[in-house]
Amino acid sequence: MAINKAMKAALKVLSYPDPDIKKSYKLIRRFDRIVAKRLKNPNCRIDNLTVEREGYPIPVRVFSPLNNKSKGVILFFHGGGWVNGDIESYTPTCIDIEEKLCRTVISVDYRRAPEHKFPTAPEDCYAVAKKLFCGKLLPEFLPEDIILMGDSAGGNLAAAVSLMAHDRGDFKPKRQILIYPATYNDHSPSSPFASIRENGTDYMLTSKRIVGYMKLYASKEEDLQSPYLAPLLAKDLHGQPDTLIISAQYCPLRDEGEEYGRRLADAGSNVSVFRMPNAIHGYFSLPIRLKLKKKTYSVIRRFLGDDRAAESQPKSWIKLDNAAKIFPPTTSKRDAKVFRFFCELNETVDPRALQAALDECIKSFPFYRSILKKGIFWYYFESTDIRPLVREEHKEPCSEIFNINRKDLLFEVSYYKKRINLEVYHALSDGGGAAKFFETLISLYLKKLYSKDLANLSVTDYDASGAEKQTDSFYKHYSKRKTVGVITPKRAYHIKGERLYSRPLCITEGEMPVSELLNKAHEYGVTLTAFLLAVFIKAIGGSMPAREKRKNIVIDVPVNLRNYFESKSARNFFGIIDIEYNFKEQPDDLESIIRYVNESMKQNLDKSKIAERMTGLTKMENLLPTRMLPVFVKDPGLKIANHFVEMGVTAAFSNIGKISMPEGTEKYINKFGVLCSTKRIQGCMCSFGGSFVITFTSPFVSTDIQCRFFRILTGLGINVRITSNLGSEKNAIL
Known part of the structure; x- marks a missing residue:
């Protein structure tokens, strides 16, 4: 989308009315909702949750990959000048982020101005972030898996949450992505940033509108001096996370966002600043396909290291064994060809310890990190970089795992109260092989959870090399x-x-x-x-x-x-x-x-x-x-x-026979079971x-x-x- 003379003229015409935001924000909200309702059949799972703060249930929407291949979680704060935008209008954007970045996205419906003035919005966002980082929202994700992200006012809120976390010491974000964020408190013609004057009249978002948003957002004049409203005013930026700032060439907020990146770098943070050429403010959330958005995701993936990870992992292929060949063509809704092991413990499952155990266990069973594909003559396994994620049980036992139209792992680990479940698609393994995987997983989990008592535990991992474990016997x-x-x-x-x-x-x-x-x-x-x-x-x-x-x-x-x-x-x-x-x-x-x-x-x-x-x-x-x-x-x-x-x-x-566990673990386990x-x-x-x-x-x-x-x-x-x-x-x- 090159900004040529004709495009500039069109944008100038569209920017000319520039109505008073105090009078027009309700109309804009209704328009945003109408546009959002056009979305149908999203290719992801959507769950609606709430997070309590001072008696108010903050709506939270979770967008999860259907194939359980999430590489982590993005805590997303939407834009809209703290006044417009909401969880509904940003649903298409969040689905796009989930799909393009292969990560679970959590969208926060923080309370907006003018009904709820500053600091309600950052405090709502902080409450959700704290619950997520402390393992009480999506406990399968570790703190290092979580990325803060926002655009425009949402970028401002992401920066504010990072500052609040440092000041309060509740948690420590490791990465944040700020897309054309608002970081300063002065957007008048006297602003120290040239982009306010250069881009503040002709490119849809005007400096007048930004000032109007600020007036609706701040409850009193002193609020404008708070670093949680204007992060550039923070006196100490040490200890901030690795940061990616993406600005837009024709955005009035361009210079203040880039300046915030320089300030963070001066304070010791690892910072990448990318100015998107020929882009206007708001392009990232537009409900249309743009090359600019494709480029944006490429920049984000580079920041997250996804491109390097993909290049460093060559794929390998393994043909199905004799017993496995019958399962793909005979799998049906009536019989998913799935079996389950479960372990009932004496205490409630700790999801984070279980996820850490699974991350370690899969290293001993690399063959389990495969997807099933259809070739010309036979089905075959292909290695994948999909990370297996622990989830709270959300579907019936032994439900579908393999679907030829999805690139899914062929096993799942879930928990429910005191039970840990391993479900396996039969083409991957039989009960004897899966039992070894499950014994190793439970041993690692118990060792992590009871590290003092089981410090000298020799984790169950039968004496076999990686090649022996994936042998076609x-x-x-x-x-x-x-x-x-x-x-x-x-x-x-x-x-x-x-x-x-x-x-x-x-x-x-x-x-x-x-x-x-x-x-x-x-x-x-x-x-x-x-x-x-x-x-x-x-x-x-x-x-x-x-x-x-x-x-x-x-x-x-x-x-x-x-x-x-x-x-x-x-x-x-x-x-x-x-x-x-x-x-x-x-x-x-x-x-x-x-x-x-x-x-x-x-x-x-x-x-x-x-x-x-x-x-x-x-x-x-x-x-x-x-x-x-x-x-x-x-x-x-x-x-x-x-x-x-x-x-x-x-x-x-x-x-299946006797389940063998290392000595010393039996006092933590009630029973094992298996079903099909x-x-x-x-x-x-x-x-x-x-x-x-x-x-x-x-x-x-x-x-x-x-x-x-x-x-x-x-x-x-x-x-x-x-x-x-x-x-x-x-x-x-x-």
Whole structure:
């Protein structure tokens, strides 16, 4: 947008009326609102919050990236001469900032003049900043992640908040971005700054209007001498944050903003001043696309170091392992292919300590910092610089993570009261690999939170290099031996019932003493998994209609192949065995079911059979015709194949096993648990210390099978504590 002679003439005509701002500010406010309402379908998440100050709830609007790739947070104060502009009129600008800078944006709707005179606006802004920096607004962000930013009067307020923070000592901002800020108190023709006279009549914002804004803003003459109203009047500018000042060539505030930058630099701050050529005041918030705005974001990214970070991180690509290939084409709204680990602590979660632990944990698992992309022949992982962020739980367990239209990380860490959750898209890892990540994360969190007691803690991080953790163990153990033929699945019994509509999953969690379970399994002379699987089959059989009992109950049981083949991979390395039972042909008493299940598991868990099945599946993937098919052909084929496999499955049952944590951490932990998204009923279990947790997930309203399962256990003398997300408790999110 070059300011040529014609443009200058047009701007002069538009500036000529220059109405009294005291009489016209209400009309300007209404116009701003009308323009803002045109925005539709923003590509970000928007949350409306409030921050209390002296009994007044200050409205705050949070703009978060949908893909959780936020690099930090920008606390933004809008412009408008402390009189105009508000959270609504600046929503398009904040969405633009969020998108262009890949950061969460917090917009503050501070109270405006003339209804609320100085110092109401800076005090409102300071209250929000203090809550944010002290970890009480968005606790997942650390102080060093926070940037103060504002344009025009908002730039003035950002500078004021930095000065107030230094004077009061409540927090210390590290960076601020001031766009054509107002920093002085005299905008009359006698102003010491030439831009007031050169640009004060013909470029929309006139010096007369600035003086009018100042009169509406200041409550008394002494206010004009306050550095919180005119930052250039500050006697001491030492200790101010790194600062970027962007001025506009034809802005009346140009020279005072640049002078503030020089003063900050003289006081020892790192300062960058950039004068935007051919720009007028207010260009940054205009609701149109301008090359000037693109240049502005480039300057800001350079100041933040984003351009250097992008250049220094070359991307790497990894193909999906054999087990992972089925997940992208079969992911749906009904089954997101997501599983969750949770750790319930004895004290409420500290989000900042958890974020710090996650930042450290991801360094040991660099493969987890990947996005999933669609190639010509296969899906593949691509490394990314997206920083995983901790968030308070805000959606249903095991909800969608992977969406081909978004560049998202394939895992999420959240918290709720005393629980820490790790959710993983199954293409990234299986339960065995994710358990190692989660154990490391919880160990780091506890060490940071209880640094004195756990100063000598050796953090759980199994003995494996980064390369070993991202090894494709299917390929590593693949051999071209002769394999068994493909087994055509029989049609199994399918559980039917009314499906949930209010939420995707019914979650039923049962906690019991691991010693009681082990003693009961040993009474029958079987493993714990075989015992519980038999109880599960018994519970399903008890709910089957008589006419359906001729069909086999077929339970999918995932097998951790790391127990059979050497592997330190944190990726997928599991197989599936099917345990079948027919109540028409076999006894229905528990002891008979236990004996049958135990024998069936022994046969299916023979290492040679597992190796044959694993090799057969890998061989199919490596056939030349399979490799040459484009992904748009493979996807429908895999969906059809998966459908036929699902016809032969009744339910699934998975035992993750024992969660291992470093000695000394157990006193801070109550229990661990695991659950999974599913289109049918699925049981997942794990143990920690003396606690054993079984979590059933189901898409059905009825909990008959789950109730039967736990009744059988209590009938055998095992104490069970049950919780569910279908209860009447308001916050019963498991």
